[in-house]
Amino acid sequence: MIILKNVCKKFGGKVVLNNISWSFKERMIHGIIGRNGAGKSTFIKCLVGIEKYEGLISIPKNFDKRRIAYLPTEPFFFKRITGREYLKFISNSRKSIRQDFDEVNLFELPLDIYIDSYSTGMKKKLAFTSLLMDEFQIYFLDEPFNGVDMEGRLLIQEILKKLNELGKTVFISSHIVTYLSEVCQEIHYLNNGIFEETIHKENFKEFQENWNSQTINAQISKLNFGPFKEK
Numbered sequence: 001m002i003i004l005k006n007v008c009k010k011f012g013g014k015v016v017l018n019n020i021s022w023s024f025k026e027r028m029i030h031g032i033i034g035r036n037g038a039g040k041s042t043f044i045k046c047l048v049g050i051e052k053y054e055g056l057i058s059i060p061k062n063f064d065k066r067r068i069a070y071l072p073t074e075p076f077f078f079k080r081i082t083g084r085e086y087l088k089f090i091s092n093s094r095k096s097i098r099q100d101f102d103e104v105n106l107f108e109l110p111l112d113i114y115i116d117s118y119s120t121g122m123k124k125k126l127a128f129t130s131l132l133m134d135e136f137q138i139y140f141l142d143e144p145f146n147g148v149d150m151e152g153r154l155l156i157q158e159i160l161k162k163l164n165e166l167g168k169t170v171f172i173s174s175h176i177v178t179y180l181s182e183v184c185q186e187i188h189y190l191n192n193g194i195f196e197e198t199i200h201k202e203n204f205k206e207f208q209e210n211w212n213s214q215t216i217n218a219q220i221s222k223l224n225f226g227p228f229k230e231k
């Protein structure tokens with residue numbers, strides 16, 4: 001179990017995580033859902049250990065800190081390096097033995113051009129690829145589907161299923177219920193600084209319908225388009 005006890009995170013006076021006590025089973029794919037600004041990225045950064053917080057996050061002792069994979073929402077890339085150089089850099093920094101980057105290039109990215117000329121989705125795919133070069137115990141993926149095309153999304157989903165079969169623990173944040181429903185075993189709803197509920201697979205459909213009606217339909221109904229008038 002990954003256990004949080006009274007976890008709080010503030011930025012200045014703004015409370016983002018408000019005394020969260022929650023637990024997550026190992027060897028599962030957990031979805032973290034919440035609206036823009038709900039605190040998903042902050043929550044993931046606290047778990048990864050790159051953001052300070054108050055309270056306690058207990059990760060099982062058998063988890064090796066070096067075996068934690070993290071995909072940020074907006075991955076950072078140095079200027080003027082190619083995709084291949086990036087993978088080599090990451091591989092060296094992890095003291096990984098991998099040198100054949102074409103083998104892990106599942107998204108068929110143009111590895112020999114500058115990353116500066118990659119699209120948003122390609123950058124995300126490259127950062128994701130860097131996580132496939134080594135084996136990790138736990139994966140924290142912040143918005144892995146952002147900007148990624150449908151084919152790429154399906155590939156990521158299949159990779160996640162594979163990781164789950166291998167007994168890995170995976171956290172994925174998103175504000176798109178459909179994407180999470182397709183891969184997660186549990187979805188945790190972050191709202192107003194706390195986890196309001198855990199949704200289990202059998203209830204995903206109902207949650208999705210409620211989510212859509214709250215987030216989309218309610219807003220759309222506010223649009224007061226009048227009838228089109230001919231001049």
Ligand SMILES: Nc1ncnc2c1ncn2[C@@H]1O[C@H](COP(=O)(O)OP(=O)(O)OP(=O)(O)O)[C@@H](O)[C@H]1O
Nearest residue numbers: 011016034035036037038039040041042043073175
């Ligand atoms: N470094 C920071 N300094 C100040 N405020 C921050 C910082 N990082 C995040 N915040 C604030 O914390 C809140 C939660 O942000 P966070 O990025 O965690 O939300 P999110 O759920 O991931 O949002 P989104 O879905 O838009 O990516 C927001 O109000 C944001 O402005």
